[in-house]
Amino acid sequence: MTPPLKVAVLGARGRMGAEAVKAVTAAEDMELVAALGRGEALERVLEAGATHLVDLTVPASTEANVRFAVEHGLHAVVGTTGWDEDRRAALAALLAGHPDTGVLIAPNFALGSVLASAFAARAARYFESVEIIELHHPDKVDAPSGTAVRTAQLVSAARAAAGVPAGPDATEHALDGARGADVGGVRVHSVRLRGLVAHQEVLLGGPGEQLTIRHDSYDRASFMPGVLLGLRSVAAHPGLTYGLDGYLELNA
Amino acid sequence: MTPPLKVAVLGARGRMGAEAVKAVTAAEDMELVAALGRGEALERVLEAGATHLVDLTVPASTEANVRFAVEHGLHAVVGTTGWDEDRRAALAALLAGHPDTGVLIAPNFALGSVLASAFAARAARYFESVEIIELHHPDKVDAPSGTAVRTAQLVSAARAAAGVPAGPDATEHALDGARGADVGGVRVHSVRLRGLVAHQEVLLGGPGEQLTIRHDSYDRASFMPGVLLGLRSVAAHPGLTYGLDGYLELNA
Amino acid sequence: MTPPLKVAVLGARGRMGAEAVKAVTAAEDMELVAALGRGEALERVLEAGATHLVDLTVPASTEANVRFAVEHGLHAVVGTTGWDEDRRAALAALLAGHPDTGVLIAPNFALGSVLASAFAARAARYFESVEIIELHHPDKVDAPSGTAVRTAQLVSAARAAAGVPAGPDATEHALDGARGADVGGVRVHSVRLRGLVAHQEVLLGGPGEQLTIRHDSYDRASFMPGVLLGLRSVAAHPGLTYGLDGYLELNA
C-alpha cells in the first residue's frame, strides 16, 4: 500500500479552506499535517513534513505561497484567484528549474462544472445554435457569471476553429435585453432568483433535436472531490497545469 | 345519449383549420357538417344544420363570420387573431340581444399553456423572485414571444395586487442584455435555437426553494383538445368569454 | 399600525425549531416571546404573553402541546408529524368549544411544494398522461417520497372525479421496475443521487404538448415563509385547518 500523501492546507480558516481541511482529513489516502491560517509562518509546512500543499488563501498572498512550495519541492494545488497570465508565466519559468514539481491552478474545482464546459466546447461545432443560461442567487453582483463567460468563449473558439457560422436568428422586433448578452457571438442569459445557488445550462440545437448540458452547484462541498483529485494527480504532472480538465481523462 | 354537436369549420383549408377538421371528425360526440374554405358562402353553414361554428380564418373576415353566427343563433369558438378591445366590445353588445348564444375567443388553445399562465399568476405573490425564459425556433421574428409578454403582465399584476415588492437583484456589473427584457418588472429571456418549437418556463424562487412551471409545445395538434373543450362548453357559457381559462375548472 | 404577533416556539432546540426562532425574530410584524426546548414547562408560554404558538416538537408531545394552546386561547401552527385522522378528529372536537381559536396542521410548509401539488391536481383532468419523478439524496430510506405518494393520490382522485381514463401505455416488453411504481394508477419514479436535496416533477402530457410542474427544495429555510404565512393567517381561520393550501389564495 502506498503511504498517504502528507498535505498542508493554507487558508484553513476560510470557508473553502475549512472544507478542504475536512475533506483531506476524511480521505483515506491522505494525512493532514498542517492547517495554517492568515499570518502563520510557512516554515511550519516544512517542519510538518508536507509533500503537498493546498492554497486557498487570497490573491495578495497566493503567489508567495506557491513560490515557497516550488522552491522547497512541494507539489501545489491552488484555488485562489488572481493568477493572470503574467503571474502564470513567471511561475512556469520558476518551475522550469524544478522539473519534478507539479502545480495545478484551477479557476474551478467542481468536476461537474469543468466537465460541462469541456463537453459544451466539444459539442459546439456539431450544432447550428448554441446559447447559455446561467442562474444564480440574487446577491451576485456580476452578470453573466465568470463561468458562463468562459464557457461562451470556449464555445465561440471551438466554432470558429471548425468554421461554423453564427447561429440563425430571424429576430426583427425585440425588447431591449430579450435576446441576452453577446459573448463572442454566443447569447448568454442571466437569471437571478432567491433560493438558487449556482446553475448553468448550455443549450445546443440542430434540426429536430436539442442537446442540453446542465450543471447544478448546491454547496461548496462540490469543490472537494476536485481538490482531492488534484492532490492525487499533481505529482504525476510536473510543471504548471492551468485548469482541472488537464487532469481529467476525457478522451475515450 | 346526447346527440352529437353539429359543427362547421371555417378556414378549413388553412393549417389550423385542417387540424380542426380532423379533430372534430374524430370526436365521438361531434359531427362535422360543413368545412368551408376562403370565399365559400356562409349560408352553407345554415343549410348543413350546424349549431356550432369554429372560426380559424383571418383577421379580415373573422368579425363578419362571428356576427353571422350570433345572428343565426350558432355558438362560436374563435381562434383567429385580431380581436382587439373595440371589436370585443361590439361583439358583446351584439350578444346582449342573443342571450342564449355563447362565443369563446381564445388567443391560445393549448391547454398546457393556458394552465401554465394561470398557475404562474396565482403563485407569483408567494415568491420573492419570478423570471421567465421562453425558447423558440430561430425563425421567429419577435422577442419575447407574445405568450411570454402576456404571462409577465399577469405575473406583474398579481404581484402588484398583493403588494409584493420587486424581486431582489444585486447586479452591479452586467453585459448589455444579460439580465433580459423588463416586462412590468419581470425579467424575460428569449432563447432562439434550431430544432425547438415553442417552450416556456416560469421560474419562481423563495428562500431555499424554487417552483418551475414549464410548457412545451411540440406540434399544432396541441391546440385541438382546447378547441374541442371549447365546443363542448360554449353553449353552457352564454355571452362572450375571452380566454380558454374561462372554461377551465381551476378552483378546487 | 397593528401590534406584532406574540409568538412562542416549542421545539426551539431542534433543527426546524431553530430555523423558526430565527425567522420569527427577523419578521418585523412578530415578536418572539418564548422559545422552549424539550422538558421546559408550557406555562412559560402563558407567562410570556404569547398569543400564537409554533409546535415543531415530536409526535409524542405535539398533541398535549396543541391541546394546551387551545385550552388557553392561543392560536397554533403545527409542523410536527403524527397527526392521524383520530387525533385530528379529537382536536376538531376540542376546537368546537373554542370558536375563536385557530389551529393549522401542515404536513408541508414549503410554499412551492404545496402549490406544485395543488396545481398538479387541478391540471390532471386536462391531460391524457400524468407521471411523477421525485429525486432525492441517496440517504433517504423510503421510495417514493411521502410527498410524491400524496401528489399521486391527489392526481388520481382528481382524474377519477372528472372521469378521465388511465393514461395510455403500449408497453409490452419491460425490464422489471422500468415503468416505476403504480400509485393509484399514476406512475412514480424515484431517483437517488448524491448531491441532491429534495426535488419533484409532475409531467402532464397531451397531444403535441407537455406541462411540467417542478419543485426544488434546497434548504430547510424553504419552510419558513410557510410558517410565517401560517402565523399571520391562523387567527382569521378559526377551527382546524389541515394543509397550508387552506390558507393560500389559489382561486383567481
Added chain:
Amino acid sequence: MTPPLKVAVLGARGRMGAEAVKAVTAAEDMELVAALGRGEALERVLEAGATHLVDLTVPASTEANVRFAVEHGLHAVVGTTGWDEDRRAALAALLAGHPDTGVLIAPNFALGSVLASAFAARAARYFESVEIIELHHPDKVDAPSGTAVRTAQLVSAARAAAGVPAGPDATEHALDGARGADVGGVRVHSVRLRGLVAHQEVLLGGPGEQLTIRHDSYDRASFMPGVLLGLRSVAAHPGLTYGLDGYLELNA
C-alpha cells in the same frame, strides 16, 4: 473547389430514405445521382456514377446492398438495423480486400444523442451516482428504450474500468418499481407520456453538485446532419466503422 459527392440513396421511398433524399439534394457539396425504392436494380447506382451510397432499407436486404457497394468501390453509410456481430465481422473481412473503401454502420445518426452517450460515459467515473431517465410517447412497446440500455451499459463499463463502486442507495422501504430498472448497476426510469417524442436524461451526482446531460429528439429530421456528416467523412475512414462517434472529434 472540390466536386460534389455523387450520392445514391437506397430505400428512398421509406420515411428515413425520403428525408435523406431531401437532405442530400439540399446539401451544396453533394449531388443526388440515384434514389432507389424496393426492388429496383442496384446496377442503376453504377450507371448513375455514384461514389457514395446511403442504405436506409430493411434488415433483409441491407447486407447484400453493402457488399455490392464494397465490391464496386463505393463508400457506404448505413442506417438499417440488423447488423449483428457476425454480419459486421463478415463485412470487415470483405473490406480487408478493398483497402480504400469505407463503410459506416450507425445505430443512431442523431448527433446530439451520440454525443450525449459519449459524454455520459466519459463523465461516469467522476461521480458517486448515475441514473438515467428516458421519456417517450406512450405507443412505444419496450421499456427502457434501446438507447437508454446502451447508455447504461456504456456508463456501467466506464465505471467498472475506473474501479468506481456502485452508487449509494439507502432505500429500505420501496414500492415495487419505484427505483427503476437495474441495467448493469445503473438505474433506468422509463416515462411514457402523450405528446412526447424521444428524450433522455443522464443524471450524475457528487457531493453538492449535479451534472445533467439531456437529449431531446423532436423529429426524424434530427438524423440528417449525422447522415451528411457520415457521407462527408466515410472516404477518409477506410474499413468498417461502427457508430457515428467514430467520426466525431471528441478529444480536445
